[in-house]
Amino acid sequence: MPDKVIIAGAGQAAAQAVITLRHGGFTGGILLVGEEPYLPYQRPPLSKKYLAGEMELERLHLRPESFYVDHGVQLHLGTRVEAIDRSRRTVRVDGADLGYDRLVLATGSHVRRLAIPGHDVPQLHYLRTIDDVRGIQPQLRAGQRLVVIGGGYVGLEVAAVAVQAGLAVTVVEIADRLMARAVAPLLSQFYLKAHQAAGVAFRLQTGVTGIRRAAGHVEVQCTAGAALAADLVVVGVGILPTTALAAAAGLEVDNGIVVDELCRTSDPHIYAAGDCTSHPNALLGRRLRLESVHNAQEQGKTAALAILGQPEPYAQIPWFWSDQYDLKLQMTGIAEDYTTMVVRGDPDKRAFAACYFTGEQLIAVHAVNSPREFMLSKKLIAQGARLDPALVADTAIPFKDIAASASPG
Template identity: 40%
Template sequence: MISDTAPMIIIGAGHAGGRAALTLRAEGYTGPLILIGDEPHLPYERPPLSKGLLQGQVTLGDFSLCQAAQLTELGIQHLSGQRVVRLAPAQHRLHLADGRVLDYQRLLLATGGQVRRLAQVPAHFANVLYLRTHEDAERLREQLLPGARVVIVGGGFIGLEVAASARQAGCTVTLLEAGPRLAGRVVSPRLSAALLYLHREHGVEVHLDTGLQDVSGQQQVERVQLADGTWLPCDVLVVGIGIQPAVELAREAGLDVGQGIRVDECLRASAPDMFVAGDACEFRLHPAGDFQRQETWRNAEDQGRHAALNMLGADQPFRGVPYFWSDQYDWSLQSVGSPHAGTPSAQRDLPAGGFLQFYLDADQCLQGASGWANGNAIAKDIKLCERLISARVPLDHEALADPGVALKHLLRTAHA
């Protein structure tokens, strides 16, 4: 039963939390609503941090979800620069770092995560940078000067996007990846090879199967040592080795926690009147599926919206189709559904070196697809793949691989 007495509270004023707050108002909730975030900013999207903002093409206002006047007009109380230190689920209560205690009727945890840090790198060095927040991106942009020698640890999407932005800024870039291929945990060998070729073509010195052994310097990193003993000069050290989901509040409150905060199919946590969305949410896309987390723009957008609807009593299972993209130089990688890092079921070559990869399940239905192309050439194909995933019809390997067979035709056949 929704009341207008105790407030709805959202912990985490990032993309997922901000979208949830706006959705609650858009869906007609008129009671008190509090959005709590530890950053000083309005809710914003994170993908531009490693691309447009680093390249000076956008500012924070360009990718904020709303303006301060809009929050005021909607009656959303935004507690910025605040941190929640304790949850008391049995009392429907939370404690802030400044000593305040707030009661809630329903609570959304959209706590996101913190960057993983390298233990062997002194935290006080001014030129050691991580990328998670707007402040991180601003500090990094100030140091990406022409001729700067940038060393990047991590060959996942953050590291690769920063490498592309740094090269476009005129920096000398060396990238270290501990695994045998780039983005190896999430993309196929062919996509890894395409990423490697692209970055080397743009002058990035890529070292695979190589980690950071040590650093030297007094007040900042001056040189870095690779695992094989090689020393490299360094003006800027960027660490992009993923995030650690923020689950401490939930764990200390006795909630069910795995790799993230675990939820049921409606994004409800294991405590009454509590929901979870975004990077810290560990969920199943299907009742018999494995728990997973997704650190993507779409997941934050979709789960923030969906959790808000269920906070209002919709009681609808979350069945969002996963999707992510990564733009590097003039090329784009896009993925939909549940592809994996192994060999695809079928591949389709596209003009100018692009390609699509398809992953079929045991019933020969499409479960995931990935694409690689210059510009945004694969956007329509990926959208059609998303519709084929939802259609759940058996598909022919040869038809998927044949560029002469339009995906739209396969979709029409599915609905015939």
């Protein structure tokens, strides 16, 4: 077993790697180096309850400080791993070279930034970190005008929190529908209507060309329609994997740090886990990059088990969730290249599941306020189960009976 593990990045994947290493009996040194000045924390509440002011900072922490003390984990927070010297097996932190036997890169991702005139006005914010929320919250007051740029999950979650706090909210989206990268048009339409009913205004098929300073506010200039006056602008136009450290060290990078099913990079002493990786998934038969808590946790675990000498290849069906108003969207599988989509339940009753098939194979389910469908579907998708789509749409038959009748893949 190695003597010393250094983890670069102190987020979701890093915390899980630490937990698995110590639970797995690793007694060597663990050093966690995190750029942000916070204990490893969960990000999902940043655009949900924490943004709404309904959650304390301590509840964001994945483990209290005492966990790291009790488990002999050294924390270097508020500082970066600046470089890796692979031949000497050292990392540069605060000007010092620190030796490792195994290095885990858990550097996550960073927001895609707008490169338009006026992108640097103080009213414009991104949302990735606790500090970003702290920048947004003072303006999150009734009567303020918010323009959200980007109609993906993060933008829509912010819109939901803000409109409920009494702000006048407009979402500008360049595509012709919401969450277009991930969901079927039916869900885009459902969410558009839900947000409109709550009072959010939309500009679809509209780009942003610049932000202009005005007296006490800004004007968001769009490719269509009049400019939008705003006291606050929140941009959610996607993220990019944080791979510069790995690339500078000569590790293979291709839409993420390239790892194998054990989270090993192209250097046998270096692992990578979480948002920053491009990884193979045997269940899906392809390589992919994911942006989700589940993936970060599972890969953190996979990397740690490999370091412990108890390798367990990563093979997980992806899942993700999004909370907007009273709507809990739970998504599993990848809804790409499907041949049929059926709806189980009634969108008008705000409880339904969009079920995506390739032939008779269930490949993805997007469940709105339908946890049972979500839970059972995760298993069915992992099994490559075959089902009659017409049967799945029939709510007269309980979903567990339909699941029980599925043919194995």
